[in-house]
Amino acid sequence: MRVNVLVGGPIEMVPTKLINERRNEKWVGVDRGAVTLLKMGIVPMIAVGDFDSITSNELQGLENALHQVKVYPPEKNYTDTQLGIRFATQDKNPDEIDIFGATGGRLDHLLANIFLPLQAEFRPYLTRIKIIDCQNIMAYYLPGRYTISHIKGKKYLAFVNLTPVEGLTLQDEKYPLIDWNSKIPFSWTSNEFTAEENHFSFKKGIMAVIQCNDPLKLGN
Structure with missing residues (x-):
């Protein structure tokens, strides 16, 4: 089961085509992201945030359309995105959590x-x-050995250690790396797939893997 979360980042970075393809899935709207979902004809399970970036009329529209709208003060212990992920995981235990915006x-x-x-x-x-x-598209990994599949339209493949890392090996990518260690975060950018499936591994740390492309038409 997948829960999608749309937060209030710039709309030009939001892949509206993909969101429309998922309109019948579960959604959490965060701050202005909830307004954007409604404009797209998608009613989220819940809207959360301090809503300091929307008008009182827009907030009233959310309260009229949704079963749950949780309004928090701007001075709070959680960011709006954290609140959205808390509600996405609360009592649901989703297999996937995709964050947009x-x-x-x-x-x-x-x-x-x-x-x-x-x-x-x-x-x-x-x-x-x-x-x-x-x-x-950025995914997170814990230590282990992994097979990653090439996502159509994504030319580049980046490996980013978000914590100290040990034993990072890029086995069959265009630019291989063998048993690399680092005490600081580092981004190995602009690598590429050599086949539809490539492999990597590491022994310690937390990695982010990003499949990306150069700018396309906004909103795609």
Whole structure:
């Protein structure tokens, strides 16, 4: 079972075609993301956030259309995205959690969203979470050996250690790497698949793997 979460990042980075394809799946709307879903004809299970980026009329529209709207003060212990993931996992135990609208705009928001799955509360779901926008699909990995499948339209393949890492091996990518260690985060960018399936492994740490492409027409 998959839960999709749309947060309030710049709409031009949101892959609206993919969201429309998933309109009958479970959705959580976060702040302005809830308004965007309604405009697309998708009624989320719940809308959460401080809603400081929408008008009172838009908030009233959410309250009229949804069964659950949770409004929090701007000064709170959780970010809006954290609240969205909390509700996505609450009593549901989803197999996949895909986050949209989490990129673009402010860098502090972007970094908070990228590092969110490393937090203790969300760590049990780390390998189930993906961050998706028009150009990128990012997944998280714990130590092990993995086969990754090439996603159509994504030219590049990046490997990013978010924590210290040991034994990172890119076995059959265009630019191989053997038993690499680092005490600091590092991004091996612009690698590529050599076949429809490639492999990688590592012994310690947390990795993000990003399949991405150069800019396409916005909203695709």
